[in-house]
C-alpha cells in the first residue's frame with residue numbers, strides 16, 4: 001500500500017493504473033468505512049482511499065478542531081483491508097490558495113442538514129469535485145448514513161457529466177442498532193447506552209408508515225417529542241421522498257425518514273428507507 005501526501009505524487013502513481021475506484025473519507029476509520037472498501041475492491045484494479053478533514057464543510061461552531069485525526073491507525077486498517085493507495089494530503093496541498101471557486105449545489109443544500117449546517121454541502125461538493133479531479137476514479141462509494149450528501153454528490157456528477165459512477169452503500173450498525181460514525185467516539189458511556197434510541201425511533205416511524213399512517217408531519221413531531229423526552233435535542237425528524245428529499249404525498253411509495261439530534265455535545269444523524277408495496 002502506498003501512502004501519498006502530494007497531488008503530484010498521486011497523479012504519478014495513478015498514471016500506472018487508470019482503472020481505479022475511490023472511497024473518500026475524513027479518517028478515524030471504523031467498520032463502516034471498511035465495508036465501503038469491501039464494496040470498492042472488486043470493482044477495479046486499484047482502490048484509492050483519501051483521508052482529509054475538510055475545513056470547508058465545517059461551520060464556525062462545529063468540531064473541525066477536535067475531529068479525531070488518527071492517520072497511523074487508519075493506515076494500518078487500510079493496509080489490512082487491502083487498499084492500494086492512501087491519499088492523505090495536508091490542507092496546503094488541497095487549498096494552496098483561499099478556495100474562491102466553489103460548487104454550489106441545488107436547493108437540496110438548504111434543507112434538513114443544510115438548514116442546520118449552512119454551507120456544509122457547498123464544502124462537501126467542492127472538496128469531492130477536487131478529489132475526483134485528482135484521483136479520476138471511474139466509480140466512488142458513499143455511505144447512505146449521509147443520505148443527503150449522497151444525493152448532492154449523485155446530482156453533482158450528473159449535472160457536470162463526470163464519468164464517475166456513484167455507488168451508495170448501506171449504513172453499518174453496531175449490534176444495538178447505532179449507526180457507526182466517527183463522532184460516536186465523543187459519546188460518554190451513559191450517552192453511548194442511550195444513543196441507539198435514534199434508530200429505534202426511526203424504526204418505530206417506519207413501522208407506523210408500513211401499517212398505513214400517512215400523516216407524515218404528525219410522525220415527524222411524535223418522533224421528535226419522543227427523543228426530547230429522553231434528553232435529546234432533535235434538529236429534525238422528517239419523512240421525505242427518497243428521490244429528492246421533498247415532502248411526500250400520500251401516493252409516494254419510496255420514502256426515507258431522516259433524523260439529526262444532539263445527545264449531550266454530540267450531534268448524531270441517521271435515516272431509514274421505507275419502500276411501500
Ligand code: PAF
Nearest residue numbers: 024025026054124127146
Ligand atoms: O463523508 C465524509 O466523510 C466527507 O463528507 C467526505 C465525503 C469525505 C468529504 O469531505
